[in-house]
Amino acid sequence: MTDKLTLHAPAEKDEALVWAYRQAFMDRDEHVNGSCDLGRCESYPLWLVKVRARLRPETTPPGLVPATTLMALRESDGALVGFTNIRHCLNDHFLNFSGHIGYSVHPAERRKGYASEILRLAMIYAKAELDLDRVLVTCDKKNEASRRTICSQGGVLENERPCDGILVQRYWIDT
Numbered sequence: 211m212t213d214k215l216t217l218h219a220p221a222e223k224d225e226a227l228v229w230a231y232r233q234a235f236m237d238r239d240e241h242v243n244g245s246c247d248l249g250r251c252e253s254y255p256l257w258l259v260k261v262r263a264r265l266r267p268e269t270t271p272p273g274l275v276p277a278t279t280l281m282a283l284r285e286s287d288g289a290l291v292g293f294t295n296i297r298h299c300l301n302d303h304f305l306n307f308s309g310h311i312g313y314s315v316h317p318a319e320r321r322k323g324y325a326s327e328i329l330r331l332a333m334i335y336a337k338a339e340l341d342l343d344r345v346l347v348t349c350d351k352k353n354e355a356s357r358r359t360i361c362s363q364g365g366v367l368e369n370e371r372p373c374d375g376i377l378v379q380r381y382w383i384d385t
Contacts (some may be wrong), residue, residue, distance in 0.1 A: 214284070214285045215283065215291060216331075217280040217283075217331050217332070220280075221258075228257075228290065230290075231248075232245075243295075243313060245293040246261045246295055265277075277295050277297045280335070281293055282294065282313075289316075290316065291328075292324055293313060296310060298340050306380075309346035311347050313332060325355070344385060347363075347382075349379050361381070365383045368381065
């Protein structure tokens, strides 16, 4: 990866960029990980309200945890390369299955090293903004690319747990 990425909070001006990103996943019938359920939202304004509500405990829906959703933009051309969702804390579900950090990379930008960079930047954010000394990152055991990404950032496998027919691998990474 040679192009630098930066993380930014989504804003009203990003609607076309974000909706095109969403469509790339919908066209492939894929879930948009790390995006605060972008694929399930009917409109950009409603999604933005959801993203902003998750920032604070008092507006986070029951069963979820406060989280920050950020876009990974390529500096050279402003392209939306990926998303990351950084959970401020863990409840039982996130501790067992989802972890602190979720992320996705645009289908056209995969296999270029961007996932590792997005995870690296998310860990920097987790340390600097949330004072997390270590983070839990998980993946489906069958997702070799995600496993390699997590390991490239120092992930240490703690264990595997079954969830909805898949085996979830749980990795801890010092920030």
